[in-house]
Amino acid sequence: MSRPWRRTAPGERIPLGKRIPLGERIPGGRNGRRMLVVSFVDRVGSGLWGATAALYFTYAAGLTTAEIGLLLGVSGAIGIAGPPLGGALADRVPLRPLLITVQLVRAVASLALLTTTDLRLLLAIASLGGVGDRASSVLTKLYATRVAGPDRARYQAITRTAANSGWAVGGLIAAVALTGGSTAVYRWLLIGDALSFLASALITLGCAEPPSATRVVATSHPRGGGKGAEEPRDEQGWDVEARDEAARGEAVRKGAPAVPPPNPWRDRGYLTYTATEAVLFLDDSVFKIGLPLWAATATHAPHELVPLLLVLNNLLVVVFQVPLARFGATPHTARATLWPLAGAFLLGGTALAASTAGATWLAVGALVLAATAFTVAEMLHATISWELSVALAPAGAQGAYLGVHGLAQAVQRSVGPLAVTAAIAAGPLGWLGFGAGLAAMCGAQRHLVRDRGDGALSVAPVTVSEH
Structure with missing residues (x-):
């Protein structure tokens, strides 16, 4: 009789009931x-x-x-x-x-x-x-x-x-x-x-x-072999083929004129991707400004509900962020998860719009649903953003590219309050448009981040004529 298994890490199976040391889980x-x-x-x-x-x-x-x-x-x-x-x-x-x-x-x-x-x-x-x-x-x-x-x-x-x-x-x-x-x-x-x-x-x-950036390769899709085949990795878990390719490339470059690393400020595709990220990070302003103000000024919900909604957000992240990480385990799954993310944003905006109609219990239920939906969106986007921002960055300039990507959150902190207060000022239709706009941005980002068909993703080239 075969024993039950559960997967804990790429290429590793451990019998059910066996305790895994903390160091092996992290x-x-x-x-x-x-x-x-x-x-x-x-x-x-x-x-x-x-x-x-x-x-x-x-x-x-x-x-x-x-x-x-x-x-x-x-x-x-x-x-x-x-x-x-x-x-x-x-x-x-x-x-x-x-x-x-x-x-x-x-x-x-x-x-x-x-x-x-x-x-x-x-x-x-x-x-x-x-x-x-x-x-x-x-x-x-x-x-x-x-x-x-x-x-x-x-x-x-x-x-x-x-x-x-x-x-x-x-x-x-x-x-x-x-x-x-x-x-x-x-x-x-x-x-x-x-x-x-x-x-x-x-x-x-x-x-x-x-390890240096050239050794950090996270392609879990096999270049050869059947579906689900694992790539050979060294004792530290790095892709052996990618490591050896990087070593050979370094050897070839020795003695040759230095090639400047890619510049993210000249990469229009990555800059456009970062701009879409600034919009998708708006869930942060929803919880800090939009949800509290809307609940207190536009609904019949008791004011005591507001801190409880923030506690709900925190608890959901603590409990579910790790299980949801599988939706960003590879660049391809991260890209595919943009559709569920769009659904969560649309549901959150709709629930906030509905919170003004009806009795107190309906307002409370709609606000709880909105807080849950935006929290799910927060967790999904965190997973997607983490994977795609790294996967789309050239290994030789990973720091510079992630630094540019970090602007998305920084810019959001400046313009986010204006966006959510504009939604509040527009009333229920404002929140419907807010949710729909974020959902549309998910679709735009999915189109921008293209599947090359060779086990990797790339950012679609952006030219002046496409603006």
């Missing part, structure tokens, strides 16, 4: 585990500060509401330079020391906020911290991409689970601390944020430098 081995701890610790600090930043600047720094808006807006706009800057540097210098340096810059910037109440100095310090925050996000993603190799989609899902858990822990600590009612609490929370960056730098110091 891609990247010890380095992968350490970076998960970094993500958790980093987000604990972000939870401490993110929940109290406006309060600190109001009660501890003594800024007016207009000054706080100027401070956060300008520093956020300057922070957009962080992803491309960090990505470009990552292709030229070792990644681990660069990531440690950025974490230390973030720590110094956080502590420096405690030293002044002058708006101009605060603006300079917050801008430096904003650049560091955005650069750190891209560098952490790049490290994970290289250390996790072909299992990067599953590793990204585990990372998002750890990050969401860290946010929850930091937020809970901040909520408990604020019951003290003293302005000194805000300073201690900011110190806690700085300490989280120092701790992240120390943990990263114990990690090894990840």
Whole structure:
């Protein structure tokens, strides 16, 4: 009688009932585990500060509401330079020391906020911290991409689970601390944020430098053999054929004039792909601004429901992000998942539009459905985005390309609030159009990201005549 099996990793089968050591379940081995701890610790600090930043600047720094808006807006706009800057540097210098340096810059910037109440100095310090925050996000993603190799989609899902858990822990600590009612609490929370960056730098110091980008190949589709055949991999899980091809190419290039790496700023196809990503990241603004404002001002739902919807979002991500990682396990599955993503966006917009009709119980049900649909969209898009942004980037310029891709989230943070408030102002039809627009963008991205038919994907060329 055959024994039941369950698949745990590409090419590995383990009998049901057998416990799998934690180190074997997490891609990247010890380095992968350490970076998960970094993500958790980093987000604990972000939870401490993110929940109290406006309060600190109001009660501890003594800024007016207009000054706080100027401070956060300008520093956020300057922070957009962080992803491309960090990505470009990552292709030229070792990644681990660069990531440690950025974490230390973030720590110094956080502590420096405690030293002044002058708006101009605060603006300079917050801008430096904003650049560091955005650069750190891209560098952490790049490290994970290289250390996790072909299992990067599953590793990204585990990372998002750890990050969401860290946010929850930091937020809970901040909520408990604020019951003290003293302005000194805000300073201690900011110190806690700085300490989280120092701790992240120390943990990263114990990690090894990840493999170079040319060894990180994640094609799970066989070049030969029958369906489901596995490609030969070395002891670290890298594609042996791709590794050897890279080695041969390097040998041929020795003695020849250096060829400059691809430039993402001249790659119109990848830039267009990044622009579509900026739109699909709008689910972030839905949860931070759109859903709370809509529930409180346009529906009969009790205001107490709003924080519960955010808790629902957090719990769903923690529970389901890892299982949903299989929808981005390869570039092809990621591209195919754009259709379910379109459905989730359309359902979320429709549910928000329906939340204004009928009794309180109907409003509550529609808002819960909308929060669930947008959370599913968030998880699916995170998986798709992680895989496609890496798969479409040339190995020799992976850092620069991922840095450009990081602009999508940075830009969304600036224009997202305008988009969701416009949907709110337009009423139920606004949310219907919002959901339909995101669904249409999923279709546009699927058309843009083409299947070449040789086991790989590419970005469709974009010319001036196509605009």
